[in-house]
Amino acid sequence: MSQHENHHATSVIAVDWGTSSLRGARLDAQGRALEERAFARGIMTVPPSEFASVFEALFGDWMSTEGTLCLISGMAGSRQGWVEAPYCACPAGFDELAGQLAWLPQGALNPKGHRIAIVPGMSSEEAGVPDVMRGEEVQIFGAMQLSGWQNGLFVLPGTHSKWAVVQDGRITSFKSFMTGEVFAALSQHTILAKTIATDAPFDEAAFARGVANAQGPAGLLHHAFSARTLSLFGRMQAGPLASYLSGLVIGEELRAQTIGPVAEVVLVGSPGLNQRYSLALHELGLRCQTFGSEATWRGLAALAAKVNA
Amino acid sequence: MSQHENHHATSVIAVDWGTSSLRGARLDAQGRALEERAFARGIMTVPPSEFASVFEALFGDWMSTEGTLCLISGMAGSRQGWVEAPYCACPAGFDELAGQLAWLPQGALNPKGHRIAIVPGMSSEEAGVPDVMRGEEVQIFGAMQLSGWQNGLFVLPGTHSKWAVVQDGRITSFKSFMTGEVFAALSQHTILAKTIATDAPFDEAAFARGVANAQGPAGLLHHAFSARTLSLFGRMQAGPLASYLSGLVIGEELRAQTIGPVAEVVLVGSPGLNQRYSLALHELGLRCQTFGSEATWRGLAALAAKVNA
Numbered sequence: 001m002s003q004h005e006n007h008h009a010t011s012v013i014a015v016d017w018g019t020s021s022l023r024g025a026r027l028d029a030q031g032r033a034l035e036e037r038a039f040a041r042g043i044m045t046v047p048p049s050e051f052a053s054v055f056e057a058l059f060g061d062w063m064s065t066e067g068t069l070c071l072i073s074g075m076a077g078s079r080q081g082w083v084e085a086p087y088c089a090c091p092a093g094f095d096e097l098a099g100q101l102a103w104l105p106q107g108a109l110n111p112k113g114h115r116i117a118i119v120p121g122m123s124s125e126e127a128g129v130p131d132v133m134r135g136e137e138v139q140i141f142g143a144m145q146l147s148g149w150q151n152g153l154f155v156l157p158g159t160h161s162k163w164a165v166v167q168d169g170r171i172t173s174f175k176s177f178m179t180g181e182v183f184a185a186l187s188q189h190t191i192l193a194k195t196i197a198t199d200a201p202f203d204e205a206a207f208a209r210g211v212a213n214a215q216g217p218a219g220l221l222h223h224a225f226s227a228r229t230l231s232l233f234g235r236m237q238a239g240p241l242a243s244y245l246s247g248l249v250i251g252e253e254l255r256a257q258t259i260g261p262v263a264e265v266v267l268v269g270s271p272g273l274n275q276r277y278s279l280a281l282h283e284l285g286l287r288c289q290t291f292g293s294e295a296t297w298r299g300l301a302a303l304a305a306k307v308n309a
Numbered sequence: 310m311s312q313h314e315n316h317h318a319t320s321v322i323a324v325d326w327g328t329s330s331l332r333g334a335r336l337d338a339q340g341r342a343l344e345e346r347a348f349a350r351g352i353m354t355v356p357p358s359e360f361a362s363v364f365e366a367l368f369g370d371w372m373s374t375e376g377t378l379c380l381i382s383g384m385a386g387s388r389q390g391w392v393e394a395p396y397c398a399c400p401a402g403f404d405e406l407a408g409q410l411a412w413l414p415q416g417a418l419n420p421k422g423h424r425i426a427i428v429p430g431m432s433s434e435e436a437g438v439p440d441v442m443r444g445e446e447v448q449i450f451g452a453m454q455l456s457g458w459q460n461g462l463f464v465l466p467g468t469h470s471k472w473a474v475v476q477d478g479r480i481t482s483f484k485s486f487m488t489g490e491v492f493a494a495l496s497q498h499t500i501l502a503k504t505i506a507t508d509a510p511f512d513e514a515a516f517a518r519g520v521a522n523a524q525g526p527a528g529l530l531h532h533a534f535s536a537r538t539l540s541l542f543g544r545m546q547a548g549p550l551a552s553y554l555s556g557l558v559i560g561e562e563l564r565a566q567t568i569g570p571v572a573e574v575v576l577v578g579s580p581g582l583n584q585r586y587s588l589a590l591h592e593l594g595l596r597c598q599t600f601g602s603e604a605t606w607r608g609l610a611a612l613a614a615k616v617n618a
Contacts, residue, residue: 129522130538160500160534176538177530178499185494190487191469213438219565220529221486221558225469229439229485249530256528 011068012308013059014300016135016293017076018042019159023293024059031142031301032294043075043082051082052111063114069307070116071300074135077102077118083109087123087132093170094141097122098306119303124173131176135296136162139268140171142299143291153265155288157250157273163257175257183249186224192245195231200239204279210247211254211280220252250280264288268295320377321617322368323609325444325602326385327351328468332602333368340451340610341603352384352391360391361420372423378616379425380609383444386411386427392418396432396441402479403450406431407615428612433482440485444605445471448577449480451608452600462574464597466559466582472566484566492558495533501554504540509548513588519556520563520589529561559589573597577604 014033015024020042025033039058046054063070077085085102100120106113121134136156143154150169156162159181164174187196214223227245230236236244264287267277274290281288323342324333329351334342348367355363365372372379386394394411409429415422430443445465452463459478465471468490473483496505523532536554539545545553573596576586583599590597 127522127525129535130542130544131534132538132541161530175527175531176534177528178495178533179530181499182491182495182530182533185498186487186491189494189498190490213436216436217565218484219486219561221470221488221491221562222484222565224487224491225440225485226438229441232441233439235439252528253530256526256531 011065012301012304013062013068013070014297015059015070015072016074016296017072018074018135019044025297026062027297027301031298033297043078043080051076052109056112068115069304070114071119071304072116073119073138073296073300077121077134083118085118085120088120090122090124090174091170091172092122094302097137097141098303101307117307122171126173131174133162133174133176137171138299139295140164140166141302142295142297143266143268144169145298145302146291146295147266147289149266153262155265155267155277157269157277161253177253179249179253183246186249187242187245192224192227195238196227196241196245197238198242200242203240203243206236206240207243207247207276207279208283210244211251211283214248214251215255220248223248223252246276247280250276254280254284262286266291320374321610321613322371322377322379323606324368324379324381325383325605326381327383327444328353334606335371336606336610340607342606352387352389360385361418365421377424378613379423380428380613381425382428382447382605382609386430386443392427394427394429397429399431399433399483400479400481401431403611406446406450407612410616426616431480435482440483442471442483442485446480447608448604449473449475450611451604451606452575452577453478454607454611455600455604456575456598458575462571464574464576464586466576466578466586470562486562488558488562492555495558496551496554501533501536504547505536505550505554506547507551509551512549512552515545515549515553516556516585516588517592519553520560520592523557523560524564529557532557532561555585556589559585563589563593571595575600
């Protein structure tokens with residue numbers, strides 16, 4: 001047990017440090033955010049030697065109280081992050097995650113000797129192919145607490161969406177889907193870029209049509225081309241086309257998830273993605289409970305409580 | 310009937326003018342290429358007013374014999390091409406295609422009054438969603454003649470692959486798959502770009518593994534992520550990864566084609582794509598006959614013979 005773990009903190013700082021964004025919160029005793037900060041300082045923008053100084057500039061004031069504990073989830077624990085926190089293998093529960101925190105030793109990585117630990121990501125393996133997540137595992141454990149679900153399917157939409165199976169409070173397996181990134185690549189770097197207005201307002205009817213069309217058996221490579229031909233034949237304008245393509249890609253994710261039949265899932269994402277996935281799930285006859293950043297804070301707060309116990 | 314059609318040409322020039330490339334051939338009486346030329350002058354590189362001058366610079370010498378007929382297939386007949394040749398709707402046979410040639414009138418579009426016609430593309434519609442091809446229809450009719458098949462499944466791999474059903478010598482329906490373009494977008498414009506050596510030599514074993522993995526039910530959005538994780542876990546190097554991803558995307562195309570069970574298909578593509586698709590088809594227990602540019606020349610020659618008859 002690290003010397004850090006014997007420390008009884010009164011203050012907890014939660015940070016979600018992802019590839020392209022960075023969010024932090026000061027938490028109350030119930031794991032709710034008293035104050036939040038967000039920056040466009042994802043790990044892609046931070047050179048390896050500058051994590052400590054970037055952290056200090058953005059959150060140093062929050063760490064000034066003696067004994068303050070900071071837990072960081074997300075890509076900050078990847079090989080390109082602050083310090084590598086090796087993946088925790090599925091099936092795994094909250095205790096395994098808490099037991100594999102990567103503490104930042106005082107020194108070059110942590111000049112001020114702050115009490116900071118990075119939460120490991122998780123890995124899952126199927127048929128010889130590994131899968132990984134970093135940050136979503138904390139959201140899932142937080143969402144378990146918020147929803148009261150100890151069993152079920154947890155869906156985390158994003159650049160690389162995650163579908164995780166939870167049994168008896170443990171994450172038993174999960175799958176990634178490159179949904180957000182494929183949508184961006186299709187809409188910006190293929191022939192579809194010519195006719196799609198990616199900044200158009202969301203069009204619910206066009207989105208729903210995309211979700212429905214994606215359920216056909218011919219797959220995304222075929223269906224994506226319909227965003228080209230509907231435009232070519234003047235049957236859909238550039239604005240709705242963006243929502244239609246979004247529906248096709250999210251619809252493909254829903255079509256292809258192989259967890260099995262469920263009636264309801266827990267959805268944890270940004271407000272915009274939660275809206276789209278709720279609509280898509282509803283379109284396919286599924287219900288969902290939705291959570292946002294509070295799941296991250298709640299998950300990190302629970303880990304902090306365990307460390308401080 | 311155009312005055313052009315009464316002309317009895319002795320010479321036939323066949324041109325396949327696509328989005329990114331331009332190929333032409335002088336044909337003999339049997340529709341074989343006596344001489345071929347290829348240029349990186351796809352229609353994307355040609356401003357609307359310059360088609361005639363580009364054509365003249367590249368093929369003018371071939372047109373100098375009185376009565377020479379030139380037939381052009383491909384994107385030159387699109388709205389962004391030389392002159393628009395409206396789509397011929399499925400089901401359609403060789404006669405419908407020949408009957409809808411778009412002749413270039415003498416004038417600004419055709420200052421020298423050459424005897425040039427553009428072959429229409431074809432359209433297919435399913436469940437309210439149109440599909441289109443330009444150029445591939447000529448390859449299919451050419452491959453019908455070369456293979457002797459009047460019934461069967463014709464596969465044309467490429468940027469936007471086509472799978473066409475032929476019955477009694479007519480194309481009854483077809484589907485497009487954005488395979489080539491999605492492979493390029495995934496390998497260049499997503500996180501996979503970091504760890505894939507797109508210029509690596511072809512690795513047959515990695516390709517076959519990709520084809521096999523793509524047959525799983527979780528779909529391309531999931532399987533593509535395995536190209537990330539196999540690299541992350543040091544289980545596949547950057548060179549083989551390019552072939553693996555190619556196998557995943559081509560394997561998804563094969564998985565998702567919904568034409569029904571067949572034992573053998575006709576494959577018409579470039580040597581490199583024919584190699585990959587032959588391997589992938591074989592991997593899934595299908596046989597194929599393969600043809601290359603000779604299918605284009607043979608198809609255009611057959612149309613020319615009809616015009617000159």
